[in-house]
Amino acid sequence: MNVSPPPTSCSGLLGPALTPVGAVETFAYDLGGNLSRHVDRKGQVTTYTYDALNRRTSGLYADGSITNFVYDAASRLVAAIDSLGGATENSYDVLDRLNTQSTALGTMAYQYDALGRRTAMTAAGQAPVTYAYDASSRLRTIRQAPLSPVALEYDAAGRRTRLTLPNGVSTDYEYDASARLTALTYHNPLGPLGDLAYTYDRGGNRIRVGGTYSRTLLPGVIDTATYDAANRQLTFGALSLTYDANGNLISDGTTTYSWDARNRPISALTAPASASFVYDGLGRRTSKTINGGRTDFLYDGADIALELTGKTVTPYLRTMNIDEALVRGGNAV
Template sequence: SLPAAPLVRYTYTEAGELLAVYDRSNTQVRAFTYDAQHPGRMVGHRYAGRPEMRYRYDDAGRVVEQLNPAGLSYHYQYEQDRITVTDSLNRREVLHTEGGAGLKRVVKKELADGSVTHSGYDAAGRLTAQTDAAGRRTEYGLNVVSGDITDITTPDGRETKFYYNDGNQLTAVVSPDGLESRRAYDEPGRLVSETSRSGETVRYRYDDAYSELPATTTDATGSTRQMTWSRYGQLLAFTDCSGYQTRYEYDRFGQMTAVHREEGISLYRRYDNRGRLISVKDAQGHETRYEYNAAGDLTAVITPDGNRSETQYDAWGKAVSTTQGGLTRSMEYDL
């Protein structure tokens, strides 16, 4: 059965601006603040349990400053074909751009360590080449109409070619050594076979003309594996080539709640009202439990024998200490 309550809820300002996002437990997970003088201009954004990031704009409506109270802040300076980004440690990156309107692309990056990278694009703004800081150039050939990558040439001159059908589905890859891998599809566009570079083929069979997921796969040795799916695309049962079957159960939110293997071996999973895993229990009743903070960071794991390991985080969700068996390890980070 489907959930009676909404999975996600949104609230808006009177001007129609997104104000907050709530999860299925009705817990606020994101919040937004806007400039009263400029409708639609976001000046603050916060995730649950995290500090608020603030934004300042110039008269043209461009972000000129991003303020992070518990981390690096950034300043943006705009010129004709250049954007300079300076962080709160005075490290600078320069982005050089070409093109206009929706086709403006970054063609050169000057990084804070002095290195420089380049990118090339076609007339439609699609990536055609990249040159790294060491001067090594990789080129991408594109289909003019579809934009599909037709070949990649690496800095050493080795070329890999890609082929597609009329539905833009990948049908073959030819490696620089001449070896080829292939894919075949049926009329509805479902994958029916894959042949590796070594010539081994895996075949896929479907229950009917409307099935999107395969019912069986047969490898090059003739070994067959069977899959049963729910109408929501969840794997309900998997039978390997020896006949060993594993079954799966799910809750109404689509989260896996049980795994049943042969010989009575089962695992049961429980979640809190926010969808976070809080317990894994086996058929003998041995249980591992999990705890979280308001931001969703995993803070504790309690094993079946009662041993507890804990993790502490900074404001941005980076682990700063772990405690297990009375021993605490601390972590520090650079910027």
């Protein structure tokens, strides 16, 4: 999405934003400085309400959908109820740590130690995932039966130096004097698999990728590409790309895309294939339907913990870093 940030006006109550392509979007604020109304470049109006403590209690969107937010006496979010994506409910322990999060798909449960570190997570009906740390609170092992543990090692500066997966495949990490990652080397129990090497300029920008894996899965060469004044790509070889007024891609020359009133992709069509998507009140994609086959997702924060396709349950094993999946359905990823 290509969305301009809300501008600051003299009153703080209303501010128009001129975009690179000349369209206008407007933002209105209440007396508490909370964003109360937004009109995007497609003319779609979103309104927000707040309680006396300036907590957002609802968002009403141009398509008529609404998300309501409920808080407890400690101002913790206990429910996000979306008219399209259903309800997400949270419970907390006495130290304000997330204890459970429940949706129609099931419940995620968490445990912590005296230092506030996560020690266990259980995803709806799955074996618990447990976490162990060293004296410096660095994550050292991740376990989920019946898999072998994931092991992590670090250097004296706290940088990760090795990651070993349950199948025995390991990754070694190397750094330069500026703590920039310079190499990744992959091994299995029988020996080396391959490597990646990185080179940087004086400004710290990565300028080269080398190693035996450096060209794996690279796309073919495209001779020509053109862009508009908003830096949107207009052509990709022989294909033409088009966008809506909000900057969302609606066609890439082979696939057409549609977006909801919240600028989220809700469908893709490459005839005869099709896909559609549904989101929860926190903006997470909770289901996809591809050519009639539906998959639902249960989340651990912003990351997928489980996929459910019919009666098939596919769990993920992850670190607690965003988008770092280690095992999917029992297989390393």
